[in-house]
Amino acid sequence: MESHLQLASAGYPVISFGTGSLVRLPGPSVKEPNIFNFNRTSYDQMYNELFQKDPRLYRANGILPMLDRNRNVKWGPERWQDWKVGVPRMTEQQKHNRGAEGTEGGVVDIVITCEERCWDSVVDDLLNRGSPMNRPVHVFNVDIKDNHEDALVGGRAILDLAGKLNEAAVQEREKSGAEMWDSGGASRTGFDERVPYILADWQERWPHLPAIWTLAWF
Incomplete structure (x- = not known):
């Protein structure tokens, strides 16, 4: 939740989940x-x-x-496996009033976990869903120890990663236009190809936070 808080405070649309049964x-x-x-x-x-x-x-x-x-961040804990991908989490009026796009609309481009077993659960769940939307999603794990001090540092590192990913997405979207991005065209492909290089640069800045990544599909 510390990462959720830091991302939300920086203005990123974000939702958070757990992956266990309870x-x-x-x-x-x-x-x-x-x-x-x-x-x-x-x-x-x-x-x-x-x-x-x-x-x-x-x-x-x-x-x-x-x-x-x-x-003070959100109502309560939600479970990833119960999230209905592609299904809006609020009405159109609520989205209009709160400016909610993407995440609350039922889709995301990036998923970040903070423990490798959670990353495994997310990747396995996406495979089991069968890619009904045929939409790419980048799934990262940034391994963060479960204590307050490490959570603060890990949150800053994830915010840094999000910033670099967003910067690249904006650049690629501006090159080809929003329609090409939404349809999975050239701008989206350009972004997808840049992701592993962005992660490699990020890892050099945060060498004490081992990260893994894969491209999956909604």
Whole structure:
């Protein structure tokens, strides 16, 4: 969610998901995690439930501050496998009022995960969907350790990657026009071909954050 926050704060349209079957947060012991459902439990509900259980424990281990941040970013955790690609997540009027394109319209050009097992889940899920839209999507993984300090640094690194990708997309779109981009024409092909070089340059700037990439299809 730190990366979601930094991208959104920079003005990028962004949505975020988990890939597991349930949301699991640390509890009083390894054998007693706090378990919540994706798509049905808000971050506010999680915060209040854990606050009532043991505010001292969940403040000390960073869970309450994390949930407090998250509830100011979005309603609650969503599951990637439940996302209906190509289906708008809001009405046309809502999109008009909020200026939501792309992500809330049901499509994205870039997916970034922060753990290799999540990358595997996303790539496998895209293969299982069978590419109904025949639309390319670049799937990256930037390996980030799950703690506050590394999340902040990782968020900045992902923001840097997003900036370079967006810069290249704007350049290619301006060369050939929006229609060619939307139809998967020359501008889109030019962008797709530049992605591995952009990632290689980015990796030189962030050598301590190992990244992997593949081109997949919606």
